[in-house]
Amino acid sequence: xxxxxxxxxxxxxxxxxxxxxxxxxxxxxxxxxxxxxxxxxxxxxxxxxxxxxxxxxxxxxxxxxxxxxxxxxxxxxxxxxxxxxxxxxxxxxxxxxxxxxxxxxxxxxxxxxxxxxxxxxxxxxxxxxxxxxxxxxxxxxxxxxxxxxxxxxxxxxxxxxxxxxxxxxxxxxxxxxxxxxxxxxxxx
Numbered sequence: 263x264x265x266x267x268x269x270x271x272x273x274x275x276x277x278x279x280x281x282x283x284x285x286x287x288x289x290x291x292x293x294x295x296x297x298x299x300x301x302x303x304x305x306x307x308x309x310x311x312x313x314x315x316x317x318x319x320x321x322x323x324x325x326x327x328x329x330x331x332x333x334x335x336x337x338x339x340x341x342x343x344x345x346x347x348x349x350x351x352x353x354x355x356x357x358x359x360x361x362x363x364x365x366x367x368x369x370x371x372x373x374x375x376x377x378x379x380x381x382x383x384x385x386x387x388x389x390x391x392x393x394x395x396x397x398x399x400x401x402x403x404x405x406x407x408x409x410x411x412x413x414x415x416x417x418x419x420x421x422x423x424x425x426x427x428x429x430x431x432x433x434x435x436x437x438x439x440x441x442x443x444x445x446x447x448x449x450x
Contacts, residue, residue, distance in 0.1 A: 366411035
């Protein structure tokens with residue numbers, strides 16, 4: 263797959279993605295037997311629902327048929343959301359992971375596993391879990407210090423909390439075991 267063809271595909275598909283309020287995260291073409299697979303990975307701050315992927319797939323298919331950037335060889339179009347193990351490479355990826363546990367490999371060496379509390383243009387505010395009964399500590403890490411990072415899968419992720427209520431003795435949700443903000447860590 264030439265860079266020119268990827269550029270043509272990106273030029274054709276990116277407007278369709280952005281007009282639906284999504285970000286084009288990845289665009290790949292890989293051989294699969296006698297066919298090729300055109301994989302379009304999209305995401306948004308609110309996540310991506312299956313209906314949005316289906317609608318985008320129909321629009322992308324029509325545009326691809328009309329403009330024929332894939333040539334005459336058969337291909338399969340996949341429109342999907344990123345998997346849970348997707349690397350965090352852009353500030354928007356970190357912003358979407360606020361509240362999640364992440365592991366970051368630092369340029370200075372070593373790995374850091376911490377809960378992502380906040381993100382701004384220059385870095386991350388993290389809560390590093392305490393070890394051996396110690397309280398968690400807060401740490402600031404600049405984006406330039408991170409070699410690579412990804413979200414850790416948590417089966418029992420703690421509910422989001424409001425720091426203003428840390429001193430409150432009244433927790434209205436203490437009896438609620440329902441995790442209503444579960445996300446699908448699979449692909450759409």
